[in-house]
Amino acid sequence: MKQHEQLFTPRRTARKITGVVFYALFLSAVVLSIAGLLTLVIQVLIEGVPWLSWHFLTNYPSRHAEEAGILAAMTGTVYLMVLTAALTIPLAIGAAIYLEEFAPKNWFTTIIEINISNLAGVPSIVYGLLGIALFVSWMNLGRSLLAGSMTLALLILPIVILASREAIRAVPDTYRQAAYALGATQWQVVRGVVLPSSLPGILTGVILAMSRAIGEAAPVIAISALVYLTFVPGSPLDRFTVLPIQIFNWISRPGDDFRGIAAAGIIVLLVILLSMNAVAIYLRNRFQTRSEE
Amino acid sequence: MAEVAEIAINVKNLNVWYGSFQALKDINLEVEKNQVTALIGPSGCGKSTLLRCFNRMNELIPGARVGGQVMFAGTNLYDASVDPTEIRSRIGMVFQKPNPFPKSIYQNVAFGLKVNGYQGNVDEAVERSLRRAALWEEVKDRLGTSAFKLSGGQQQRLCIARALAVEPEIVLMDEPASALDPIATLAIEDLIRELAPEVTIIIVTHNMQQAARVSDYTAFLMVSEERSGYLVEYGPTSQIFTNPKEERTEAYITGRFS
Amino acid sequence: MSIASNTPSAFRRTGRRRAAFQEKLVKRIFFLCALVSVLTTLGILGTLLNEAIKFFLDVPVWSFLTGTQWSPLFSPPYQSFGVLPLVAGTLLITTVAAAVALPVGLATAIFLSEYAPERVRKTIKPILEVLAGIPTVVYGFFALTFVTPMLQKVLPELLVFNALSAGLVMGLMIVPMVSSLSEDAMLAVPRSLREAAYALGATRIQVSLRVVVPAALSGIVAAFILALSRAIGETMLVTIAAGATPKLTLNPMESIQTMTAYIVQVSLGEAVHGSLEFRTIFAVGFLLFIMTLVMNVLGYFVVRRWREKY
Numbered sequence: 001m002k003q004h005e006q007l008f009t010p011r012r013t014a015r016k017i018t019g020v021v022f023y024a025l026f027l028s029a030v031v032l033s034i035a036g037l038l039t040l041v042i043q044v045l046i047e048g049v050p051w052l053s054w055h056f057l058t059n060y061p062s063r064h065a066e067e068a069g070i071l072a073a074m075t076g077t078v079y080l081m082v083l084t085a086a087l088t089i090p091l092a093i094g095a096a097i098y099l100e101e102f103a104p105k106n107w108f109t110t111i112i113e114i115n116i117s118n119l120a121g122v123p124s125i126v127y128g129l130l131g132i133a134l135f136v137s138w139m140n141l142g143r144s145l146l147a148g149s150m151t152l153a154l155l156i157l158p159i160v161i162l163a164s165r166e167a168i169r170a171v172p173d174t175y176r177q178a179a180y181a182l183g184a185t186q187w188q189v190v191r192g193v194v195l196p197s198s199l200p201g202i203l204t205g206v207i208l209a210m211s212r213a214i215g216e217a218a219p220v221i222a223i224s225a226l227v228y229l230t231f232v233p234g235s236p237l238d239r240f241t242v243l244p245i246q247i248f249n250w251i252s253r254p255g256d257d258f259r260g261i262a263a264a265g266i267i268v269l270l271v272i273l274l275s276m277n278a279v280a281i282y283l284r285n286r287f288q289t290r291s292e293e
Numbered sequence: 294m295a296e297v298a299e300i301a302i303n304v305k306n307l308n309v310w311y312g313s314f315q316a317l318k319d320i321n322l323e324v325e326k327n328q329v330t331a332l333i334g335p336s337g338c339g340k341s342t343l344l345r346c347f348n349r350m351n352e353l354i355p356g357a358r359v360g361g362q363v364m365f366a367g368t369n370l371y372d373a374s375v376d377p378t379e380i381r382s383r384i385g386m387v388f389q390k391p392n393p394f395p396k397s398i399y400q401n402v403a404f405g406l407k408v409n410g411y412q413g414n415v416d417e418a419v420e421r422s423l424r425r426a427a428l429w430e431e432v433k434d435r436l437g438t439s440a441f442k443l444s445g446g447q448q449q450r451l452c453i454a455r456a457l458a459v460e461p462e463i464v465l466m467d468e469p470a471s472a473l474d475p476i477a478t479l480a481i482e483d484l485i486r487e488l489a490p491e492v493t494i495i496i497v498t499h500n501m502q503q504a505a506r507v508s509d510y511t512a513f514l515m516v517s518e519e520r521s522g523y524l525v526e527y528g529p530t531s532q533i534f535t536n537p538k539e540e541r542t543e544a545y546i547t548g549r550f551s
Numbered sequence: 552m553s554i555a556s557n558t559p560s561a562f563r564r565t566g567r568r569r570a571a572f573q574e575k576l577v578k579r580i581f582f583l584c585a586l587v588s589v590l591t592t593l594g595i596l597g598t599l600l601n602e603a604i605k606f607f608l609d610v611p612v613w614s615f616l617t618g619t620q621w622s623p624l625f626s627p628p629y630q631s632f633g634v635l636p637l638v639a640g641t642l643l644i645t646t647v648a649a650a651v652a653l654p655v656g657l658a659t660a661i662f663l664s665e666y667a668p669e670r671v672r673k674t675i676k677p678i679l680e681v682l683a684g685i686p687t688v689v690y691g692f693f694a695l696t697f698v699t700p701m702l703q704k705v706l707p708e709l710l711v712f713n714a715l716s717a718g719l720v721m722g723l724m725i726v727p728m729v730s731s732l733s734e735d736a737m738l739a740v741p742r743s744l745r746e747a748a749y750a751l752g753a754t755r756i757q758v759s760l761r762v763v764v765p766a767a768l769s770g771i772v773a774a775f776i777l778a779l780s781r782a783i784g785e786t787m788l789v790t791i792a793a794g795a796t797p798k799l800t801l802n803p804m805e806s807i808q809t810m811t812a813y814i815v816q817v818s819l820g821e822a823v824h825g826s827l828e829f830r831t832i833f834a835v836g837f838l839l840f841i842m843t844l845v846m847n848v849l850g851y852f853v854v855r856r857w858r859e860k861y
């Protein structure tokens with residue numbers, strides 16, 4: 001045993017110190033991220049809150065910061081989101097149902113699956129290029145709300161498909177078997193059993209994807225360009241602007257005042273985002289407690 | 294052999310809880326040095342829990358609490374001043390399923406040496422440990438290949454070599470052969486007998502024959518109505534198996550209940 | 552079913568035939584929905600290639616890829632189509648971001664998977680998710696109006712638009728991606744490996760760094776690759792904070808332009824379809840697409856290798 005003690009020198013004190021040092025490092029990494037987030041939020045609040053007013057929410061942009069409002073961008077965002085959702089939801093649910101319930105196990109299905117996960121990694125600005133070439137020019141939709149929403153729909157499609165597939169997969173097989181035992185066809189099972197029980201999960205995925213889309217500026221800017229709009233779009237073929245683009249526009253202008261209204265715009269955007277996430281979390285929790293019952 | 298029985302581990306009034314559930318109740322046990330002690334009993338009676346008290350592995354489980362004393366080399370393992378890493382380098386462990394690291398055979402054995410700042414020749418220590426685990430001849434030409442390439446029985450012997458490399462005074466084994474085929478099981482049992490004169494071995498097993506074959510002492514545990522484990526009987530294996538004092542022990546050994 | 556002979560059989564049969572037809576139709580429709588994703592990829596490739604090829608008829612691929620001067624919007628004698636300055640700008644920002652995000656993200660992942668009790672983990676993860684969900688224009692605002700002025704107090708020669716603060720903030724932005732993917736990889740390392748190491752007398756830090764991280768290495772590397780690919784494609788943050796001066800430089804204090812920011816710059820001006828200017832953004836976009844694709848495929852294969860291990 002003497003020899004044992006000579007051969008092993010675990011240096012327990014040194015190891016303990018190393019452990020504490022690394023723990024401190026790991027912890028400070030976490031603290032750094034959280035501090036970054038806090039600083040960002042506080043900075044935005046300090047700059048933006050003084051500029052928030054009813055006037056700001058109900059007026060069009062202006063060359064004068066104190067008169068500028070966010071109405072065109074807000075309505076543009078709402079319209080764009082509604083159109084995008086209307087385009088995305090049926091496509092995504094259809095694709096998810098196909099892949100989960102109908103698709104044969106063959107190479108083509110594998111290609112579709114790999115393709116979907118790869119699309120999620122394509123930079124959003126590339127979707128913007130697709131949109132200009134395909135929707136704006138080739139389909140001749142112009143720099144319109146419709147072209148913008150079609151572009152965004154393609155962008156979030158992979159995300160919604162993945163979320164929908166998970167929701168569909170979460171439906172217990174016993175439900176399906178019960179329906180088949182009653183003599184239902186596959187489509188009847190999907191429509192009557194699978195869809196209703198996976199709907200909350202799908203909805204959650206849709207909302208989370210929409211909250212990603214709402215903040216996207218790059219692909220939308222490629223479609224809409226930096227327009228100065230003093231009207232609310234009246235048809236899907238009208239030109240439009242959205243919150244992140246309006247914010248970008250204000251950030252790009254010189255002067256502290258425009259920085260202030262940019263921050264005010266950011267607050268509006270973040271509030272919308274937070275409420276959407278709250279709804280998604282609420283839905284998810286309700287859904288989870290339900291299925292546990 | 295029982296003349297100057299040295300005590301390797303002395304358990305006094307040991308109680309273990311997982312949250313509010315008491316897994317072990319009032320265990321008292323003296324484990325003799327350089328002998329093989331088997332822990333037997335029905336599944337869920339706390340054999341693994343007891344074994345993990347000997348090297349303070351239970352504290353890695355959130356919510357686990359230990360009360361009472363485990364005396365080892367004159368100190369209570371659960372004293373505030375005791376460093377669990379020191380305990381674990383002196384009391385090794387082999388697990389139910391072979392769990393080699395996703396590294397080479399050599400790296401697996403050398404791991405404990407590096408972690409504990411081994412000053413000697415690592416190559417020699419690796420060879421020595423592999424020889425003691427009766428694995429050297431089978432792997433000496435491919436020390437650099439992944440441990441996952443070995444068969445289950447070889448992997449378990451590698452895990453034994455890995456534990457032996459740190460030169461522990463005690464080796465704890467939790468059903469080390471339960472995941473292996475009969476031939477690999479026999480190899481492990483032979484190995485345990487060969488190691489016994491130099492190290493204390495405490496082995497959990499659910500296999501009565503195995504306990505009878507490899508152990509010098511046997512402790513029999515059972516569960517109370519509250520599902521807490523307690524010690525029924527403890528003594529030389531020959532006595533426990535041929536002439537148990539407790540009727541419950543006999544019933545269990547003869548297979549009248551599991 | 553056919554035993555039920557007392558039902559009017561004619562009705563049953565047409566009903567069943569209609570059902571079978573409906574079944575087929577519905578399946579076809581769903582298949583088309585799934586096909587949209589494949590068509591999207593083909594569409595991206597097609598449009599990018601179509602415009603890029605027209606561009607390369609005017610500008611040789613080689614001079615595009617190796618040219619060190621990017622001034623496509625100038626008139627002819629000064630016009631130049633060497634994309635390297637944009638690539639260098641992109642890589643410069645990505646490097647700065649990586650220098651922040653890889654260590655911080657990995658350390659966060661180790662903290663969450665090896666140190667933090669469940670309750671702490673459940674508090675920190677949503678906070679990181681918020682960080683990942685903030686729109687990139689907001690990060691751009693933060694970089695330009697807060698980080699740059701702060702840095703300028705220490706580095707007076709720092710320009711208003713610079714690669715440094717854009718890269719630092721981008722690092723903050725992709726930390727959650729690095730940490731959550733790395734944490735997933737580390738959580739997939741079996742408990743039994745940690746126990747084996749503890750049982751040999753290893754300390755927590757030794758278990759983390761010598762067992763868990765190496766065992767999860769391919770997952771961690773994949774996380775790094777995917778996060779960097781994200782950084783390469785990130786657009787608004789760099790457009791806002793890094794500047795619009797294509798420059799072949801390694802100095803992060805300078806104002807630069809990334810590939811993505813160039814595309815936005817041209818888009819803002821409502822480039823006319825068919826002009827050479829319009830085509831440049833497709834050529835740059837095509838290169839960007841290839842770069843991120845290569846990284847994503849690389850990440851995919853690294854993950855695949857890691858999955859096979861356990």
Ligand SMILES: Nc1ncnc2c1ncn2[C@@H]1O[C@H](COP(=O)(O)OP(=O)(O)O)[C@@H](O)[C@H]1O
Nearest residue numbers: 311316335336337338339340341342343354520
């Ligand atoms: N990590 C744990 N958390 C909670 N309860 C546990 C844990 N591990 C074991 N138990 C409980 O403690 C009792 C003893 O378990 P164990 O020591 O594994 O028994 P054995 O090894 O004899 O089969 C069992 O009732 C088991 O359910």
Ligand SMILES: [Mg+2]
Nearest residue numbers: 340341342467
């Ligand atoms: Mg057990």
